[in-house]
Amino acid sequence: MRMSVNRDLCESNAVCIGLLPERLALNDDEVLVVSPEPVSPDLVPAAEQAVLGCPRSALTLVVDTTP
Amino acid sequence: MTVAASPVPDYFHVDPDTVARPQQFYQYARAQGPVFRDPYTGVFILTRYEDIVRTSMDTDTFSACVVATGPFTDFPGPIETQGADLAADLERYHRMGNGRWTIPFLAYDPPLHSRFRKLLSGLFTPRRVSSLAPFIAATCTELLDQVIGSGQMYYSADFAGRLPLIVTTHLFGIGDDIAALFGGARPRRPKSGQPAADHHYPTVPLGHPEFRMGDSPFFGMVADPFRRYIEAFRAEPTDAVMSKIANGHFDDSAEMPTVEELLPVVTQVFGAGTETTTALLKSGMRVLIENPDLQDRLRADRTLIPNFVEEVLRWDSPTKGHFRLAKVDAEISGVAIPAHSMVFMCYHAGDRDEDRFADPNTFDIERGNARQHLAFGHGPHLCIGAHVARLEAQGAFAALIERMANFRLVPGTRMPDPIPSFLLSELGEMRVAFDRT
Numbered sequence: 001m002r003m004s005v006n007r008d009l010c011e012s013n014a015v016c017i018g019l020l021p022e023r024l025a026l027n028d029d030e031v032l033v034v035s036p037e038p039v040s041p042d043l044v045p046a047a048e049q050a051v052l053g054c055p056r057s058a059l060t061l062v063v064d065t066t067p
Numbered sequence: 068m069t070v071a072a073s074p075v076p077d078y079f080h081v082d083p084d085t086v087a088r089p090q091q092f093y094q095y096a097r098a099q100g101p102v103f104r105d106p107y108t109g110v111f112i113l114t115r116y117e118d119i120v121r122t123s124m125d126t127d128t129f130s131a132c133v134v135a136t137g138p139f140t141d142f143p144g145p146i147e148t149q150g151a152d153l154a155a156d157l158e159r160y161h162r163m164g165n166g167r168w169t170i171p172f173l174a175y176d177p178p179l180h181s182r183f184r185k186l187l188s189g190l191f192t193p194r195r196v197s198s199l200a201p202f203i204a205a206t207c208t209e210l211l212d213q214v215i216g217s218g219q220m221y222y223s224a225d226f227a228g229r230l231p232l233i234v235t236t237h238l239f240g241i242g243d244d245i246a247a248l249f250g251g252a253r254p255r256r257p258k259s260g261q262p263a264a265d266h267h268y269p270t271v272p273l274g275h276p277e278f279r280m281g282d283s284p285f286f287g288m289v290a291d292p293f294r295r296y297i298e299a300f301r302a303e304p305t306d307a308v309m310s311k312i313a314n315g316h317f318d319d320s321a322e323m324p325t326v327e328e329l330l331p332v333v334t335q336v337f338g339a340g341t342e343t344t345t346a347l348l349k350s351g352m353r354v355l356i357e358n359p360d361l362q363d364r365l366r367a368d369r370t371l372i373p374n375f376v377e378e379v380l381r382w383d384s385p386t387k388g389h390f391r392l393a394k395v396d397a398e399i400s401g402v403a404i405p406a407h408s409m410v411f412m413c414y415h416a417g418d419r420d421e422d423r424f425a426d427p428n429t430f431d432i433e434r435g436n437a438r439q440h441l442a443f444g445h446g447p448h449l450c451i452g453a454h455v456a457r458l459e460a461q462g463a464f465a466a467l468i469e470r471m472a473n474f475r476l477v478p479g480t481r482m483p484d485p486i487p488s489f490l491l492s493e494l495g496e497m498r499v500a501f502d503r504t
Contacts, residue, residue, distance in 0.1 A: 011185060011188040013451070014192055019439075026193060049439060053439075055448070
């Protein structure tokens with residue numbers, strides 16, 4: 001699984017950063033950077049919280065089917 | 068022998084017992100079921116964390132227009148239509164109202180809300196805000212320098228009431244004239260012999276059934292100065308946050324808000340950053356006074372301070388809850404919410420929901436999911452100043468813990484009552500004694 005962000009919705013409120021710092025960060029231009037690393041099972045609860053916590057509903061947790 | 072049942076506490080009419088012990092009321096409400104209809108006002112009270120989150124996100128069904136006044140809202144005109152038509156009524160009233168009948172910005176719905184939110188949100192990100200940390204530390208040093216020698220302080224007048232005002236005006240990039248409007252430059256103490264009544268609050272605060280937005284002195288006091296700042300920054304832009312707000316465009320287009328549209332939004336954001344943060348600093352001090360062992364733990368391990376702040380936010384958030392108005396017939400956890408009903412999303416109750424927080428009535432400085440609290444709300448209206456508030460509180464408690472020890476109430480004084488509000492959780496003035504470290 002991996003995190004995906006809708007750039008049209010994201011406004012860098014950064015609620016998600018506090019909930020899933022292992023995969024999400026703001027770069028120097030205050031743009032959200034999503035780590036390409038998969039979201040491991042132990043991180044899924046925090047990732048779900050990040051998805052729910054986004055005030056803009058800009059995040060989704062997607063099942064990565066690429067091998 | 069029959070015993071008459073105790074009457075249901077009258078939460079929204081701020082009876083003193085319920086104001087002093089609100090958790091009893093929330094527990095009573097939760098025990099009645101997922102959604103409790105207040106018998107005095109008809110408001111549907113949400114006590115479950117999940118219901119509050121879902122309702123906050125559902126802006127199609129629930130309008131924020133009554134956010135701070137709920138059943139005591141004086142609508143400027145009729146609200147008779149439903150759904151999309153209701154939205155048009157409300158948007159028109161917001162444009163007319165300019166903060167006269169409800170809180171600007173916080174009470175807006177999409178799309179009006181989104182236009183202003185987008186204009187502001189890039190200015191309060193963690194990175195922008197993190198540069199405030201040295202200023203916060205320096206301000207704490209200055210404020211505490213003034214009281215450290217006397218071994219006691221009026222916590223609000225000398226510190227908690229001043230720090231957020233100084234930091235917010237600095238962040239906005241506006242001058243001391245604004246802070247001075249609120250006596251921000253000098254402490255205001257009661258005369259000796261008088262009870263330590265809090266100078267900071269009107270008798271009828273926000274969240275009192277008699278509060279009327281149009282009568283609030285705050286908006287009146289800052290209107291002309293803020294209007295001048297906006298106009299000045301439009302004439303000569305600077306790097307100040309307020310200048311960027313003044314010169315912001317809607318949706319990255321060529322369209323800018325009018326000064327009169329922008330003024331109430333700026334005022335609300337400025338005001339929201341001051342009183343609520345003061346309340347947070349007081350809640351945290353109360354926890355420290357009532358749990359002296361925590362003071363030692365924080366001093367021994369400063370890395371605990373951020374989670375201490377989060378747990379204080381969960382334990383006693385400055386905002387007890389917010390209202391919503393159902394635009395259409397709705398349903399929450401199987402309970403029918405008829406169109407035009409008021410809903411109260413009770414953050415204080417949600418933050419004690421045992422389905423979300425294990426052993427919720429224990430203050431746990433190491434609680435792993437403290438940060439999931441509802442103190443900053445949820446959904447599109449989530450507090451835009453959350454990062455500022457966190458930074459201020461972390462800086463304040465770090466400074467207090469570093470320079471002082473053995474926080475306690477001045478002998479002969481008592482823990483103050485909370486102000487009479489169904490919305491805000493804030494204590495009156497407290498006189499705090501301490502030793503130097």
